[in-house]
Amino acid sequence: MSDQTHMHVEHDIAPGDEEQHSVRERILGYVVGLGLALLLTATSFFIAGTNLVWQPSIPVALIVLAIAQMGVHLVFFLHITTGPDNTNNVLALAFGLLVVFLVVGGTVWIMAHLNQNMPPMDQIMQMPR
Amino acid sequence: MPAVPTVEATMLGKLDWSAIPLDQPIPLAAGGVVLLVILGVLAWVVVKGHLPYLWHEWITSVDHKRIGVMYILLASVMLLRGGSDAIMMRIQQAIAYQSQGYLPPEHYNQIFSAHGTIMIFFVAMPFVIGLMNLVVPLQLGVRDVAFPTLNSVGFWLTATGALLVNLSLVIGEFARTGWLAFPPLSELSYSPGVGVDYYAWSLQISGVGTLVAGINLVTTVLKLRTKGMNYLRMPMFCWTTLASNLLIVAAFPILTATLAMLLLDRYLGFHFFTNEAGGNVMMFMNLIWAWGHPEVYILVLPAFGVYSEVVSTFSSKPLFGYRSMVLATMAICIISFMVWLHHFFTMGAGPDVNAIFGIASMIIAVPTGVKIYNWLFTMYGGRIRFATPMLWSVGFMVTFIIGGLTGVLVAVPPADFMLHNSMFLVAHFHNVIIGGVLFAAFAGFEYWFPKAFGFRLDERWGKVGFWFTFVGFWVTFMPLYIAGMLGMTRRMQHYDVAEWRPWMLVAAFGMLLLTIGVLAQVTQIVVSIRNREALRDRTGDPWDGRSLEWATSSPPPVFNFAFDPDVRGEDAYWALKHHAKQQQLEDHSGPEYQDIEMPKNSPTGFVCAFFATVMGFALIWHIWWMVILGGVGAFATFVVFAWRDHDEYVIPAAEVERIDRINIEERRNLVSLAGTL
Numbered sequence: 001m002s003d004q005t006h007m008h009v010e011h012d013i014a015p016g017d018e019e020q021h022s023v024r025e026r027i028l029g030y031v032v033g034l035g036l037a038l039l040l041t042a043t044s045f046f047i048a049g050t051n052l053v054w055q056p057s058i059p060v061a062l063i064v065l066a067i068a069q070m071g072v073h074l075v076f077f078l079h080i081t082t083g084p085d086n087t088n089n090v091l092a093l094a095f096g097l098l099v100v101f102l103v104v105g106g107t108v109w110i111m112a113h114l115n116q117n118m119p120p121m122d123q124i125m126q127m128p129r
Numbered sequence: 130m131p132a133v134p135t136v137e138a139t140m141l142g143k144l145d146w147s148a149i150p151l152d153q154p155i156p157l158a159a160g161g162v163v164l165l166v167i168l169g170v171l172a173w174v175v176v177k178g179h180l181p182y183l184w185h186e187w188i189t190s191v192d193h194k195r196i197g198v199m200y201i202l203l204a205s206v207m208l209l210r211g212g213s214d215a216i217m218m219r220i221q222q223a224i225a226y227q228s229q230g231y232l233p234p235e236h237y238n239q240i241f242s243a244h245g246t247i248m249i250f251f252v253a254m255p256f257v258i259g260l261m262n263l264v265v266p267l268q269l270g271v272r273d274v275a276f277p278t279l280n281s282v283g284f285w286l287t288a289t290g291a292l293l294v295n296l297s298l299v300i301g302e303f304a305r306t307g308w309l310a311f312p313p314l315s316e317l318s319y320s321p322g323v324g325v326d327y328y329a330w331s332l333q334i335s336g337v338g339t340l341v342a343g344i345n346l347v348t349t350v351l352k353l354r355t356k357g358m359n360y361l362r363m364p365m366f367c368w369t370t371l372a373s374n375l376l377i378v379a380a381f382p383i384l385t386a387t388l389a390m391l392l393l394d395r396y397l398g399f400h401f402f403t404n405e406a407g408g409n410v411m412m413f414m415n416l417i418w419a420w421g422h423p424e425v426y427i428l429v430l431p432a433f434g435v436y437s438e439v440v441s442t443f444s445s446k447p448l449f450g451y452r453s454m455v456l457a458t459m460a461i462c463i464i465s466f467m468v469w470l471h472h473f474f475t476m477g478a479g480p481d482v483n484a485i486f487g488i489a490s491m492i493i494a495v496p497t498g499v500k501i502y503n504w505l506f507t508m509y510g511g512r513i514r515f516a517t518p519m520l521w522s523v524g525f526m527v528t529f530i531i532g533g534l535t536g537v538l539v540a541v542p543p544a545d546f547m548l549h550n551s552m553f554l555v556a557h558f559h560n561v562i563i564g565g566v567l568f569a570a571f572a573g574f575e576y577w578f579p580k581a582f583g584f585r586l587d588e589r590w591g592k593v594g595f596w597f598t599f600v601g602f603w604v605t606f607m608p609l610y611i612a613g614m615l616g617m618t619r620r621m622q623h624y625d626v627a628e629w630r631p632w633m634l635v636a637a638f639g640m641l642l643l644t645i646g647v648l649a650q651v652t653q654i655v656v657s658i659r660n661r662e663a664l665r666d667r668t669g670d671p672w673d674g675r676s677l678e679w680a681t682s683s684p685p686p687v688f689n690f691a692f693d694p695d696v697r698g699e700d701a702y703w704a705l706k707h708h709a710k711q712q713q714l715e716d717h718s719g720p721e722y723q724d725i726e727m728p729k730n731s732p733t734g735f736v737c738a739f740f741a742t743v744m745g746f747a748l749i750w751h752i753w754w755m756v757i758l759g760g761v762g763a764f765a766t767f768v769v770f771a772w773r774d775h776d777e778y779v780i781p782a783a784e785v786e787r788i789d790r791i792n793i794e795e796r797r798n799l800v801s802l803a804g805t806l
Contacts, residue, residue: 099379102466114477
């Protein structure tokens, strides 16, 4: 917006700001990212339908692949790095993850508990006293 | 439902003449008066020829200071509306002993629902967001917020929500479900009217506005700071703004998603929260409070920031324990996401869940306690001036400690089982919200009013307002604690228990004092506007302030600062001032004045909100063609905005210099005047 309010851009880059990379480097980054994303997607579909591996491990494998997929997106498409120019983005991501973990984890825990203590009437009647 | 809708049903949806409550004199009269006032003001504006001024200088303004002022104006008007609801409820409970009182149940239920909704979403939220908008860019030493036009959109969407809530007074009805619209009561089978739809759509629309404001302010604090303003030199209010807006960004999507699910239940026959078909009512409680508890801190953190500024300024001392204050703020920011279950301890969770959340709720009182001690130590040994903002701050400390302690009390699950949904709870949250947020709003209003308008508020009327509000608060809400202990539950339209009656009468008397307090503050504004020449603040620093907003003139020029301030430590302006006193006032002979680019005004926000209002109203009344019209209109506005070529204009260096010289001259006069005395 305003170039007169010059800040410390040298330490941090907002999403959307241009980094100092050549076009070739940037295209290469996107291509690698796309390749990895496609690979992970293909593997997921393959694993879901295969019977080459121990069956109960499939959901776990899918979860691992999904997390890897998120990582690929973050690194190659959203340009989250560990560099000093990226502190804000990393912190924002960490805060977001923490909140999601607290809310989703808390919800699962609470709701399971509520169901435990408020079963349907016929189950209450059968409870040992 | 007929298979083929009639022409009327297609054109008007559920809307017909029965929507106007002709049989209920109270809302109709109230609506009529409001309508007359609005029409009167509009007529005055048009006749006097102020319309172009309003349009160009305010309605389309993207200046953060103007938007801040408009937020606060909206909040003040809605405070009067929400306050009227409160007066009606107190009178009802004072006279409804062994009788029906004067408010029929369905009307009384709408009033307490509207009171809560309005006070949280359309008074407290816009008030704190308004203060943040007005002050934070000035404190950071920058010329604007990160996204000026988005800021305007956010404000006007909030105004849309407020408009829809008030529209429900005369067209249709408001929710009768309480301010959080718990299902299954808020589901279609128990609330078939449009009340819950009014509630949900106005919150959805204003929620978008709040989210936008949150994103804007987070970005502003993180990315726009002047030279040398690193994080640990920011004024406390900027820190609390950051924490509060991080919470907005994290929590408001939960509210939006929850209300969206409720609306899917109501409009499309989904079963998220219904009693039948696998719906789970408790999921609504869980989700709404996962937003609702952070919301409490979204409101009170900026309030803490205001007190930090005020206490430090009026004690003429730097804030005690600045770093511990920062740490406490950020700790609250995180822990506020770990306590939400304490709002439904009694609803079926087992002892280990309740214990964990109970302990977390007690832990969150610790950083709050740290803050209280820091303010006390800031005052200790200081040269305290008891101006009105300081009175509000000291009043806050006394009041808020009681509210906080009763909060820790209800954080103990066994105690909560006794007090849940009782008047004790009502007294507790009013104790923290009025004593915490509203007092801060008033303190901030008095404190920054000279900055926004260039003249101070009348101290005498301000103090009258403070004392009536302060005493009125105690007289109103302490009896409610006792009534709660005596077993009175909240939201009672009438009751038959003799022991409660005297306390309700005392509370009604307290309400009278509160009303006088509000009237005194209105008088204060009128008197101050009349005496504005005598109260004029020429230097831009009426309170001997410490942070950068006082380094510019009052009201600040549109570009805030002619030069980017150079910050070398905490209390940036205080340091500058003392530096200047030693070397006389510095002449800006060094750097040359330069052209300044500022964002152009834009009607995007207003037009967007107009279409959002149309769409919201149409959704409430099931007028589908109008929904499409509103949606397309709002989207088209966005497209037109996105495609514009010129979004900035230039203020020439000569003009910047002329404006800046006036302020420097005024300040120098003051210094030399002080020298001769």
